[in-house]
Amino acid sequence: MPLTIQHNAEPTSNVTREATAKFEPNALRTFTPTQAVIASSAGVFHWTPEGRRLYDFTSGVLVSNLGHNPSRWMSRFTEYMGWPFPDGRTLSPHPEVCKNSLSAPVAPDGYFLAVPMTAYNAVTPVEIAATQRLVATLRGREGGGRMEQVMWAASGSEAIQKALWAAAARDRSRSMILATRFGFHGKKGLANAVTGSESDAERDPRVRFMTFPTTECRDICLRDRPFDPRPYQSELDALLHQFGRKLGSLITEPYLGGGGSYHPPKAYLQLLERFCRANDIVFILDEVQSNFGRTGRLFAYETYGLEPDIVVLGKGLGNGVPVAAAVGRSDVFGSLGYGEASDTWSANPLQCAAVLATLDEYEAQDVIAQMPIASEIIEQGLIGLQTMPFVAHVRGERGGMVWGVEMQDHAGRTAAEWANAFVLASYLGDTPEGEGVHLLGPLSKKVVRISPPLTITPLEATKAIDLLTRSAHRLLGSAASSSLLAG
Ligand SMILES: Cc1ncc(COP(=O)(O)O)c(C=O)c1O
Numbered sequence: 124m125p126l127t128i129q130h131n132a133e134p135t136s137n138v139t140r141e142a143t144a145k146f147e148p149n150a151l152r153t154f155t156p157t158q159a160v161i162a163s164s165a166g167v168f169h170w171t172p173e174g175r176r177l178y179d180f181t182s183g184v185l186v187s188n189l190g191h192n193p194s195r196w197m198s199r200f201t202e203y204m205g206w207p208f209p210d211g212r213t214l215s216p217h218p219e220v221c222k223n224s225l226s227a228p229v230a231p232d233g234y235f236l237a238v239p240m241t242a243y244n245a246v247t248p249v250e251i252a253a254t255q256r257l258v259a260t261l262r263g264r265e266g267g268g269r270m271e272q273v274m275w276a277a278s279g280s281e282a283i284q285k286a287l288w289a290a291a292a293r294d295r296s297r298s299m300i301l302a303t304r305f306g307f308h309g310k311k312g313l314a315n316a317v318t319g320s321e322s323d324a325e326r327d328p329r330v331r332f333m334t335f336p337t338t339e340c341r342d343i344c345l346r347d348r349p350f351d352p353r354p355y356q357s358e359l360d361a362l363l364h365q366f367g368r369k370l371g372s373l374i375t376e377p378y379l380g381g382g383g384s385y386h387p388p389k390a391y392l393q394l395l396e397r398f399c400r401a402n403d404i405v406f407i408l409d410e411v412q413s414n415f416g417r418t419g420r421l422f423a424y425e426t427y428g429l430e431p432d433i434v435v436l437g438k439g440l441g442n443g444v445p446v447a448a449a450v451g452r453s454d455v456f457g458s459l460g461y462g463e464a465s466d467t468w469s470a471n472p473l474q475c476a477a478v479l480a481t482l483d484e485y486e487a488q489d490v491i492a493q494m495p496i497a498s499e500i501i502e503q504g505l506i507g508l509q510t511m512p513f514v515a516h517v518r519g520e521r522g523g524m525v526w527g528v529e530m531q532d533h534a535g536r537t538a539a540e541w542a543n544a545f546v547l548a549s550y551l552g553d554t555p556e557g558e559g560v561h562l563l564g565p566l567s568k569k570v571v572r573i574s575p576p577l578t579i580t581p582l583e584a585t586k587a588i589d590l591l592t593r594s595a596h597r598l599l600g601s602a603a604s605s606s607l608l609a610g
């Protein structure tokens with residue numbers, strides 16, 4: 124039976140939740156004890172239909188890095204599409220996308236003139252503008268030297284699949300893929316094949332998993348400890364000995380996101396890259412989650428001192444418009460045949476306009492340079508939560524905007540129960556205004572993900588951390604009562 128979540132004092136939201144349980148019961152959402160119903164959003168805030176304000180500590184799922192509905196982003200997006208303003212004024216398409224118009228086109232009655240929303244088997248100038256800008260942006264950053272061409276996609280998993288297809292097409296006799304264990308690359312196709320570990324059901328025989336150093340980075344306090352690469356080097360040597368030239372590609376995330384927020388020592392990722400270089404293996408970095416600033420730099424390959432052959436982008440790339448891309452070496456992408464990676468939505472003008480607006484925004488305002496103060500406030504606040512007996516570890520990126528808070532068993536409750544109860548208590552809040560903090564359902568059952576928009580201000584960060592801290596204390600105080608710990 125699907126779970127119908129209901130919360131007291133949320134009658135309007137409860138009706139929506141009931142309908143969700145009836146018509147979209149299981150497949151769409153990962154479990155969350157809150158099932159927040161969001162009526163409207165702006166910046167770092169969501170509002171429930173009952174009018175409660177929530178600090179969004181999820182950014183969707185690390186998507187709206189620039190906050191929800193940023194006005195300047197929206198007007199750039201609208202302008203790239205050539206859409207009318209709400210007051211009925213129309214714009215001609217952005218000058219960059221209509222430089223060479225021969226005559227002024229006229230829309231028939233009932234239509235307005237704008238960039239088409241779909242252009243399969245055709246090319247729109249907005250697509251080429253986005254493609255060139257994206258390549259230039261990636262190449263312009265340290266470690267971006269191999270960024271030459273783009274394969275667009277509508278979701279992260281699709282872009283991962285395209286990257287792996289291209290790597291495999293380079294040499295069909297080298298179809299084996301190395302993936303770091305407990306990574307998350309998506310739930311579909313080859314992206315699912317490289318997700319998780321060998322013990323999951325129905326593994327793809329082409330995929331082999333390699334250990335990710337989770338123990339060494341289980342807590343922020345271990346961040347600067349020396350890293351011993353030898354066990355990992357031995358593992359790579361053994362895999363090479365066993366499979367030799369059959370190994371054609373290696374895929375990893377810069378940090379394990381869905382796998383529990385593990386941020387590895389740089390030396391580990393650099394070891395993987397050296398292994399790939401030495402053995403002519405395509406090194407694929409999955410930045411679907413980390414891209415556009417989560418690790419404190421625009422791209423995680425800068426943070427970690429890497430030069431990947433292919434980088435996979437998604438989530439924050441469109442700030443809410445579904446778009447993803449694999450960007451990388453032209454010789455690798457060129458090994459796919461004409462149309463082999465095509466589909467209805469990829470390079471859709473809507474997506475490309477969103478990408479241009481996102482790139483504009485990162486260029487026009489120094490989003491990342493403004494992050495450190497809020498980042499430090501949040502990190503110190505989360506470290507403070509470690510005084511709670513149910514909090515085991517805090518992990519995160521120094522100067523970044525993504526953390527995981529791992530819970531532990533305490534007072535007869537499991538870590539998973541504490542994690543769910545913390546998410547719920549943070550959502551319900553306790554101020555007179557009913558303010559709360561919106562969090563994702565726990566990762567790996569017991570890790571609470573913290574990932575607000577990068578544009579959160581120091582004041583907003585302080586207030587949200589204060590709410591989280593009070594929720595943790597309230598939870599501990601009410602540990603005996605089963606209400607908050609029922610999840
Ligand atoms: C690192 C990483 N790669 C790939 C994906 C899959 O992206 P999508 O859900 O857009 O298919 C995700 C999604 O959470 C992710 O975090």
